[in-house]
Amino acid sequence: MTDTPMSPERLRALTQDRPDIPELLKTVAEFINGVAGRSSGGERYNALCAVFLLKVVERELAASTLAAQCQMRELARLTGSEPSVTEPYAAFCASARAGKLDAQWDAVMAFALRQVIDKVRVTNPDYLEPMHREAAM
Amino acid sequence: MAAQALHPMVLDPVIEAIAARLDAAVKRRHGSAARIANVQVATLGASNRTLLFDLVEPGGTQQLVLRQETYRAPTSPFLPPAEQYRILQAVHRHGLPVPEPVFELEPADDLERGFVMTRIAGETLPKTLLTDPAYAQARARFATQTGEIFARLHAIPVDELPFLTASADSRDQLAAQVTRYDSYGGGHPALDVGIRWLERHRPPPEPARLVHGDYRIGNLILDPTGIVGVLDWECAHLGSGMADFGWVCLRSWRYGNIDRPVGGMGPRSELQAAYAANGGRSVSAEEILWWEVFSAFKWAVINMMQADGHLRGERRSLPFACCGRNASMIEYDLLMTILGHYR
Incomplete structure (x- = not known):
């Protein structure tokens, strides 16, 4: 076992049985949606939160590993060293905050925006402005 | 903060127990003929439980609110209830639209820390306020009324609230948020880039004002005529009054009405004009911009705090x-705000 998260391909390869992971998530979300429809107040709100979280999991599993690879390449270029496996953003964050990347500010902003867009695509893609919805990962 | 409105619900055993102690608390203060009735859970927010109840006495019935602290930690950014109560007293004394403070809880009440205040009739739900035709006039007045309220709030002599000078937010708002951000793990590229931008563009210091700190739809009571109550003073501190400008214009509080920056209801120009017309100083859009970026940072950190409470197991919660x-x-x-959007 390693600390590195398994890729969606690896997760899917663990078993050939159906339902697979996306189908399991969909099944549970359907059930909780039903609970939300039959409840009110705090229970309904919690059920809607649970459905939201399941959709985040579904999108994160489906997210392309290409986005992460692009981010790691850009991090290495900006900071001048390979990103840490366990805390890939730590060096960038420390350098940006300390002003060590001020000379390449536009590239720093562009990277931070790209990283956030990748995250929002997982959390709630509809939140993004139209110009960021279809851009290449 | 970040109050999640829940519909009034059937009382659970915890609320039943609180109601019994609350009944004893009002009897201690108002005599044995007093009792409570119609207890409802209004909201369970990030730091408080809010119960609505009637105080029934032989001479009549009063509609009141119990605010109980639900989150207490050394790193909590929220003011303790005793300080919120003193702020409420001061702001009420100066005639701002706030609930009247009625009494503070004491150890003998066995109700944790909190206070009781009057209930102001009206609506707090953002969806209703932003869409119901009954609130059209209130929406049209919102930015102007907010400018008036800010001007009056920021004119309150800060030496009436000396205890606020000790808070981290009163000393340096940005530093206080950065410390909290780091305590929740930090490491978000956008936020560290944001910190750097904020440091490089800090506005010049200015005289300290009483800042509400969480003035937005959801923490305001409106009736069809406009704003009738300003609630939730747990983020109050001393500092630039522009902090309130930035917070109310944050995209999150526009609820989708991005082209209406002031609470999703009106333009900044009305806010600025009403502030100046009521004794506040002239405010530029550039000043508000810094505080909008700061507000986004602060709001992100508060969300990280909620997740941290969930992950540590102190406050397990799906919404958190x-x-x-x-x-x-x-x-x-x-x-996006730094890059010139949402102006």
Whole structure:
């Protein structure tokens, strides 16, 4: 076992049985949606939160590993060293905050925006402005 | 903060127990003929439980509110109830539209820390306020009324609230948020880039004002004529009054009405004009911009705090788990605001 998260391909390869992971998530979300429809107040709100979280999991599993690879390449270029496996953003964050990347500010902003867009695509893609919805990962 | 409105519900055993102690508390203060009735859970927010109840006495019935602290930690950014109560007293004394403070809880009440205040009739739900035709006039007045309220709030002599000078937020708002951000793990590229931008563009210091700190739809009571109550003073501090400008214009509080920056209801120009017309100083859009970026940072950190409470097990909650992921959307707003969007 390693600390590195398994890729969606690896997760899917663990078993050939159906339902697979996306189908399991969909099944549970359907059930909780039903609970939300039959409840009110705090229970309904919690059920809607649970459905939201399941959709985040579904999108994160489906997210392309290409986005992460692009981010790691850009991090290495900006900071001048390979990103840490366990805390890939730590060096960038420390350098940006300390002003060590001020000379390449536009590239720093562009990277931070790209990283956030990748995250929002997982959390709630509809939140993004139209110009960021279809851009290449 | 970040109050999640819940519909009034059937009382659970915890609320039943609180109601019994509350009944004893009012009897201690108002005599044995007093009793409570119609207890409802109004909201369970990030730091408080709010119960609505009637105080029934032989001479008549009063509609009151119990605010109980539900989150207490050394790192909590929220003022303790005793300080909130003193702020409420001061602001009420100066005639701002706030609930009247009635009594503070004491150890003998066995109700944790909190206070009781009067209930102001009206609506707090953002969806209703932003869409119901009955609130059209209130929406049209919102930015102007907010400017008036800010001017009156920021004119309150800060030496009436000396205890506020000790808070981290009163000393340096940005430093206080950065410390909290680091305590929740830090490491978000957009937020560290945001910190750097904020440091490089800090506005010049100015005289300290009493700042509400969480003035937005959801923490305001409106009736069809306009704002009738300003609630939730747990983020109050001393500092630039522009902090309130930035917070009310944050994209999150526009609820989708991005082209109406002031609470999703009106333009900044009306806010600025009403502030100046009521004794406040002239405010530029550039000043508000810094505070909007700062507000996005602060709101992202508050969401990280909620997720941290969930992950540490202190406050397990599905909505708080969602907060951890919602931070990404606020980070997006922060960067987009720096880049000139949402103006």
